[in-house]
Amino acid sequence: MNLRKYLVLVLVMLFGGTGDVLLKRGMQQLEPIRFSHLAQDLLGALGNPWVVVGILCLIAFFASYLVALSWADLSYVLPATALGYVLVAVLSKYLLHENVSAFRWAGILLISCGVGWVTRGPALTEPQPQGTQHDKQMLRKPREQHEPA
Amino acid sequence: MNPLKLWSAIGMIVLASSAGDVLLSSAMKRIGDLDELQTRSGILAVVGKIFRERHFLMGLGCMAVGFFSLLTALSWGDASLVAPASASLTFMVSAALAKIFLKENVDRRRWMSALLVCIGVVLLAQ
Numbered sequence: 001m002n003l004r005k006y007l008v009l010v011l012v013m014l015f016g017g018t019g020d021v022l023l024k025r026g027m028q029q030l031e032p033i034r035f036s037h038l039a040q041d042l043l044g045a046l047g048n049p050w051v052v053v054g055i056l057c058l059i060a061f062f063a064s065y066l067v068a069l070s071w072a073d074l075s076y077v078l079p080a081t082a083l084g085y086v087l088v089a090v091l092s093k094y095l096l097h098e099n100v101s102a103f104r105w106a107g108i109l110l111i112s113c114g115v116g117w118v119t120r121g122p123a124l125t126e127p128q129p130q131g132t133q134h135d136k137q138m139l140r141k142p143r144e145q146h147e148p149a
Numbered sequence: 150m151n152p153l154k155l156w157s158a159i160g161m162i163v164l165a166s167s168a169g170d171v172l173l174s175s176a177m178k179r180i181g182d183l184d185e186l187q188t189r190s191g192i193l194a195v196v197g198k199i200f201r202e203r204h205f206l207m208g209l210g211c212m213a214v215g216f217f218s219l220l221t222a223l224s225w226g227d228a229s230l231v232a233p234a235s236a237s238l239t240f241m242v243s244a245a246l247a248k249i250f251l252k253e254n255v256d257r258r259r260w261m262s263a264l265l266v267c268i269g270v271v272l273l274a275q
Binding site: 004020023024027030031032033035038041042045058062065066067069070071073074075076077078079082085088089103104106107108109110111112113114115117118125 | 263270
């Protein structure tokens with residue numbers, strides 16, 4: 001893991017979080033989607049500018065997500081990018097003027113702990129062979145040994 | 150809004166995005182480090198290679214289904230319920246699928262992190 005790779009993870013969380021908040025903002029302005037006019041209503045949502053900018057953010061999110069997946073495990077990338085949810089909470093407070101309760105701050109704390117923990121581990125692991133003997137060996141090994149260069 | 154309908158939409162988001170995650174991850178692992186590929190053969194080669202990967206296209210389809218289910222669910226239910234509920238469930242399901250299909254070594258550290266994030270996301274919904 002070098003600085004550039006951490007930057008890619010940061011982009012994943014920035015674009016993901018912003019995209020979600022923008023979509024939410026857009027969908028709030030629209031009528032509820034009707035089951036009987038599902039396709040029509042969903043396509044109609046694409047006419048809302050907030051939804052469009054949200055989708056652009058999510059496309060950028062998708063591109064950086066693909067880059068991250070090209071050198072890291074899925075079970076590493078998912079928690080590592082979870083700080084995006086924290087961003088959603090913070091943006092909701094300031095952009096959408098929602099209340100952030102004590103529960104939410106506790107949630108933010110837990111997510112941050114999980115993220116800190118997983119990013120200190122190896123980003124890429126060897127495919128797991130059959131049997132448990134190898135697992136134990138992997139757990140005993142210091143992490144620097146299987147951290148990719 | 151009928152809770153059964155809302156939770157079916159959430160279930161749809163979770164299934165589609167977890168399947169999409171796993172397929173995309175599998176495609177990107179087959180292609181290898183995009184940074185290296187780009188310095189070797191340029192950005193167009195990277196894009197071309199990605200779009201020729203079958204798992205990528207299938208993953209993209211799953212993600213599209215997940216995305217439209219999310220839009221639908223967001224318009225039916227509270228965003229502060231829908232987003233965290235689907236995200237935290239997707240977390241655990243994806244970790245399980247990564248272990249089963251991608252043979253990733255999801256060790257105690259990763260399970261615990263996934264669990265912490267999952268609980269954290271649920272708390273965010275309070």
